[in-house]
Amino acid sequence: xxxxxxxxxxxxxxxxxxxxxxxxxxxxxxxxxxxxxxxxxxxxxxxxxxxxxxxxxxxxxxxxxxxxxxxxxxxxxxxxxxxxxxxxxxxxxxxxxxxxxxxxxxxxxxxxxx
Amino acid sequence: xxxxxxxxxxxxxxxxxxxxxxxxxxxxxxxxxxxxxxxxxxxxxxxxxxxxxxxxxxxxxxxxxxxxxxxxxxxxxxxxxxxxxxxxxxxxxxxxxxxxxxxxxxxxxxxxx
Numbered sequence: 001x002x003x004x005x006x007x008x009x010x011x012x013x014x015x016x017x018x019x020x021x022x023x024x025x026x027x028x029x030x031x032x033x034x035x036x037x038x039x040x041x042x043x044x045x046x047x048x049x050x051x052x053x054x055x056x057x058x059x060x061x062x063x064x065x066x067x068x069x070x071x072x073x074x075x076x077x078x079x080x081x082x083x084x085x086x087x088x089x090x091x092x093x094x095x096x097x098x099x100x101x102x103x104x105x106x107x108x109x110x111x112x113x114x
Numbered sequence: 115x116x117x118x119x120x121x122x123x124x125x126x127x128x129x130x131x132x133x134x135x136x137x138x139x140x141x142x143x144x145x146x147x148x149x150x151x152x153x154x155x156x157x158x159x160x161x162x163x164x165x166x167x168x169x170x171x172x173x174x175x176x177x178x179x180x181x182x183x184x185x186x187x188x189x190x191x192x193x194x195x196x197x198x199x200x201x202x203x204x205x206x207x208x209x210x211x212x213x214x215x216x217x218x219x220x221x222x223x224x225x226x227x
Contacts, residue, residue, distance in 0.1 A: 002157065033214060043158070043201075043217035056214045090157045101148045101205060101213060105157025 002026070004106035006091050012112045018079040021109045025072055025093030031055070032074040033094075033103060034066055038087035049074055051096075081113045118202045123222040132189045134221050136202030139183050147178060147185045150201045152220070158201065162187070189223075197225045 003026035013019055025032050034046040045058035049068035060066075063081075068074045078085060088110050092103040120136040138147070146165055150158040162169055164176040164185070175188040189196060199220040205213055 002159075004157075035215075042219060043152075043215075045214045045216065048214055058214060088155065092157065101146060101163060101203070101215065102160040103158075103215060105159065108155070108157055110155075 002104040006106040010110050021076040023074045023091030029093035030096045031094045033092040035090045036087050086113045120221045125224050132192050134187045137184045138204045144206045145204050148203045149187045152199045192225045
């Protein structure tokens with residue numbers, strides 16, 4: 001157990017819908033990262049927040065948005081869903097002040113778009 | 115970002131030592147080499163990180179030659195539970211917090227009896 005929690009574990013929805021994925025980082029961690037893992041694209045970085053502010057952006061679609069709240073939990077919003085958005089979505093967190101690339105990953109949310 | 119190349123898959127018997135080599139010819143001066151392990155339907159897990167020479171922890175060893183253009187992850191006496199995908203990543207560790215991770219295709223290790 002990494003200490004990072006994600007809800008829901010599974011999500012099944014239809015094309016065109018909007019969903020929200022939630023992540024709670026480990027206690028004390030200020031950074032939250034979102035990754036998407038699909039069969040054809042592998043693990044891809046989407047976006048990073050640090051203490052409430054966006055720090056880095058990856059290949060995140062315009063239909064996707066995220067935010068980190070004052071209590072440091074984060075939400076990833078996916079809208080106008082397409083079949084190709086079906087994937088595992090992982091959240092990770094890391095503590096402040098470290099000089100190495102260790103991130104703690106949550107169990108993931110499996111999104112299925114029908 | 116430095117690109118990494120590692121074997122797509124490897125097979126091993128339980129109890130053997132497994133060495134997975136990763137090449138990163140255009141590694142930058144401030145880049146670290148990090149390895150992650152991922153089991154099916156789980157998030158990746160940090161194994162080890164190094165800059166040069168050798169690093170060892172309770173799980174694995176990481177060997178990095180002087181030119182840093184490659185690295186080798188060594189798993190001693192593997193067991194069936196080490197069956198997983200292993201990712202080699204190269205990137206700078208920024209001050210303040212970890213930087214985003216760029217995953218390649220990884221090496222799928224299959225351990226059998």
